[in-house]
Amino acid sequence: MDRQTHPLLSRRPFTEKGKIVSAREAIDLIRDGDAVATGGFVGIGFAEHLAVALEARFLETGHPRDLTLMYAAGQGDGKSRGLNHLGHEGLVAKVIGGHWGLVPALQRLAIEGRIQAWNLPQGVISHLFRDIAAGKPGTLTRVGLGTFVDPRLGGGKINDITTEERVRLLPIDGEEYLFYPALPLQAALLRGTTADTLGNVSMEREALVLEALAIATAVRNSGGLVIVQVERLAERGTLHPKDVHIPGILVDCVVVCDEPEHHWQTFRTPYNPAYSGEIKAPMATPEALPLSARKIIARRAAFELAPNSVVNLGIGMPEGVGAVASEERVLELVTLTTEPGVIGGLPAGGLDFGAALNTQAIIDQPAQFDFYDGGGLDVAFLGMAQVDGVGNVNVSKFGPRLAGAGGFINISQNARRVVFMGTFTVTSEALEIVDGQLRLPEGGHPKFVAEVEHRTFSGELAAADGKPVLYVTERCVFALTPQGIALTEIAPGVDLERDILAQMAFTPLMPEPPRPMDERIFREQPMGLREDLLTLPLAQRFHFDAAEDIFFINFENLKIASHADIDAIRDTVERHLTPLGRRVYAIVNYDHFRIDEALLDAYTAMVSDLERRFYHQVTRYTTSSFMRKKLGHALEARAVPPHIYESAEEAREHLKDPD
Missing domain, CATH: 3.40.1080.10 (Glutaconate Coenzyme A-transferase)
Known part of the structure; x- marks a missing residue:
């Protein structure tokens, strides 16, 4: 991979405070034909101030021209912000993007065949930035197999003028993989919150950190130019080292955004400290969706x-x-x-x-x-x-x-x-x-x-x-x-x-x-999903300990609401114990067990039948005195010794008691 150093960076590293420049001064360093990487997700972490400056320079001078643009997540508002600033014919010649729905200006150029364009998986591009940084030949993965990204199904190319293969099929040991080759990157447009005079950048007010470090490292190691937009400056040595997400050794230009609307936390919200994790906000219960x-x-x-x-x-x-x-x-x-x-x-x-x-x-x-x-x-x-x-x-x-x-x-x-x-x-x-x-x-x-x-x-x-x-x-x-x-x-x-x-x-x-x-x-009313999720599946409620010859049954939080529920219990016990061909001991947990009154007789009939066929003896326990009485009376009516205790320890202690 070509790593020719940007000619305007021959004096790297810049002297202290020499990195602090205007947006136009930084953008003037981007040359015709450069490959530019941008960070952002919708509007989060996107360097809007730099994109506006890049667009203004092109409209004013016709340069830089024929850029290659590479980005992972969609960066735009579906209208005019974000990468839509770069949607001018001549400004970009090639675009490798993960999502196109929010950038109609670039989308139009691609669909009309006025630029070469690829759509690759967002995660692959984020990993490709990291692999370029590490000097690897590209990214090897199974992601994309069988989709339009697979070279047998189009290779991610968006139009007919896009001929370069950016994805290759690479079998290894009989397994199919896709290889996404690396490319050198000459410029990065990134964003943070605070930069010190050495170019160290923190992100305390950002909602995401994204792939800023990977992009900065990839561009720096490709010999390119790293430009970071921030809200404010700090003196050297005042940022906590663990708060620095882009080290100053990777940064060439720091641009302080003097137009707050170009540094909103998202394209909808100027700033919410709960998004950046600076506070925990009270969680208001959202309105229930209408039944639609x-x-x-x-x-x-x-x-x-x-x-x-x-x-x-x-x-x-x-x-x-x-x-x-x-x-x-x-x-x-x-x-x-x-x-x-x-x-x-x-x-x-x-x-x-x-x-x-x-x-x-x-x-x-x-x-x-x-x-x-x-x-x-x-x-x-x-x-x-x-x-x-x-x-x-x-x-x-x-x-x-x-x-x-x-x-x-x-x-x-x-x-x-x-x-x-x-x-x-x-x-x-x-x-x-x-x-x-x-x-x-x-x-x-x-x-x-x-x-x-x-x-x-x-x-x-x-x-x-x-x-x-x-x-x-x-x-x-x-x-x-x-x-x-x-x-x-x-x-x-x-x-x-x-x-x-x-x-x-x-x-x-x-x-x-x-x-x-x-x-x-x-139905209009809530479904009771929480109760469903906290109810253990029936199949996971039974366990046979062969060493102790004890069959453990966990009916905690179980609700018997139909005859089908009773049949399911009978069937499950039969599947577990019939193959043994002998009787076992059993302990049943009835904590927070519920049963409709109309089903109690059918349930105890099923219990009596199982005890007759499969058990030497059964003990039961529940902390509910009401359930001990209710279930105990129902079992006694079936001539089944209830043996219902208050705790698991008591139930276990009396399980094999001959009395």
Whole structure:
């Protein structure tokens, strides 16, 4: 990789205080043809003041020209800010970007074929910055296989004039990998909060730290120019060394932003200390979502949450999962994350997306994608715009509209479970719910198509890996199988033929009749999700200790609400103990156990039958005196010795007592 030093930096390192320059003085150092890397996520961490100065210089002088631009996350507001300042023909010649939906000015140049353009996974680009910094030949990963980034499916190229291969297939020991080659970078436009006169930069008021260090190191080691925009200056030696995120040895120019609107914390919020972790803000309970298609989808998706899981919520429809989780009081049971480096807290939405209130940690973006790519996410909730019969998903390109993949490919490919969320069709008409039954609008543009236009997620690859994948809509739910997607659930009031099959370009698998979606999803009142999540699955409530010959049954917090619940207990005990061919001892935990009065007789009949067939003796315990009396009387009525104690120790002590 070429590391020719920028000719204007021959006197590096600059003398103390010589690094403090105006935006125009710094931008004048960028030459025609330079490769420029920018940091930012939407508006967080983006050097708006420098971008405005770069645009002004080009419009005034026609230089610098033919830049190569490289960025990981989308950096813009969907209108005129962020990288939209660089959307002038002649200013950029090549763009390598992770997300394009927020930069319509650049998007237009790419779609019209006026620049060479690539869309690569956001996490790959963040890692590529780090690998360029380390002098490596590029980034080797499985991320992107089977998607439009795979060279067999387009190599991430956006238009026909883009011919250079930026992705190569590289098999190793029989396994397929993708190789993303490194390229030298001549300039970096970065942002921080405070810089001292040596160029050390801290980020105490920033909502994210992103890949600033990786970019600065990559450009410095490529012989390039590192420019950092800050809010304020400090004397040398006054920044705590652990607060410095970009060391001064990497920084060539420090630009103090004298226009506050060019240094907002996000493109929506000038400054919120809770976003930067400087304070813990009181967590106001957000208003409950109205009962709509969005809430129905978010509610069904929320059933896929599990206590202690690490979760990623995508932008848009998946944000509703956070609102439902808050309403159902389960937010504290999971850890929400976002790809730029937020762990914990409540992620923000809209132009604040990427920030979060009251986070546990804010790490750099390459490290977050290390965690994601390595399988650290338990479940990811992501949007879907097109789905085909083999389970492929498109969220990146639709005709002339280029959204880009962002972190979607990294996340969907490597999360342990994925839940895609979206309305069944594209329609502007709202559905109605009458007595818990859906009333759907007619028509709508199909989203379940014969073949996706752009493959952002590979159903075949996920199925081959055995990844659990759901596709959740307001009217039905699909699951990925090795043979394609199968229709598994259907909403109340929905007609299978008219409302589902007739609106699809393919026929889904239906190995079994679709079961009804949970009726609680379609009611105004909360669903009781917290209780569901804190209830241990039945299969995990039984354990046989062969050494002690004791069968342990944990019914703590269990609620018996139907005859099916009773049958499930009987079946589970039979599966565990029938193969033994002999009787065992049993201890049952009935703490916080609940049972409907109408089911008590059927339950104790089942208990009596199991005790007769499988147990030498059973002891039970609960701290509830009411439950000891209630259950004890019911068992005695069945001629079953109750043996109900107040503690586990007492139950164990009396288990093999012949009296």
